[in-house]
């Protein structure tokens with residue numbers, strides 16, 4: 605099922621013709637892909653690929669394209685850019701390829717840059733450089749950035765607003781400080797809780813979220829997170845929650861929310877995070893094995909993961 609709208613400056617991008625959409629792509633909205641090695645063409649020189657984005661849209665005068673490519677590669681800190689524009693992608697390191705992708709994304713000074721895991725597989729030094737570069741770009745050119753990532757550290761360092769998604773839907777959104785300090789959806793809470801902390805005892809087990817993400821073609825009824833949620837109540841098994849405002853600018857799709865989980869279900873001290881553990885609510889016919897059982901104490905009932 606395909607539905608909804610993608611609004612950009614009030615225009616629904618889903619209603620544009622292929623030609624109209626081609627004019628938006630790479631010009632008004634650019635994208636940095638996750639894996640630069642497969643996103644770059646291996647048989648074309650880096651400089652040619654950066655030039656191509658500008659030739660396609662004529663936003664930059666043609667006689668300035670080559671010089672701008674060198675300038676862009678210089679800006680993203682590719683050393684000796686005037687010489688390396690003639691290199692092929694395999695002659696660049698992983699970090700340099702990612703920076704070349706960013707240069708391509710910036711070529712036409714887009715209003716919106718979508719960066720899909722731009723720092724995955726990069727070492728932390730290069731990762732810090734790339735994030736600094738994106739931050740600078742946002743500050744200096746006003747380009748908005750949508751960052752898609754599973755790395756909450758990167759989110760904390762770069763973003764001002766966070767949208768948390770589960771099973772393809774938004775489950776929580778809000779300003780960065782509120783989401784990190786006071787998450788209201790149990791999935792966000794569990795994600796933040798599973799980050800290893802430097803002040804924890806070294807022998808403590810790493811925390812994880814019980815269960816697996818759902819099969820997207822056989823989604824569970826009710827809340828999509830209920831097969832994994834320690835705080836679920838009866839209603840979660842049948843009714844799907846919608847996003848509701850919980851605090852200025854922060855919205856969560858949850859029948860319980862962490863406020864109630866802290867007040868009534870002991871969320872502050874919870875160790876047993878098996879599905880339904882904090883509320884005692886389980887699907888009909890399901891029995892939760894004893895906590896810490898020999899099998900690891902995880903859920904075993906078939907109704908645990910099957911769509912009711």
Ligand code: SF4
Pocket residue numbers: 789790791827828829830831833834835836837840845857858859860861
């Ligand atoms: S408490 Fe219920 S609605 Fe909220 S995340 Fe858990 S299962 Fe979903």
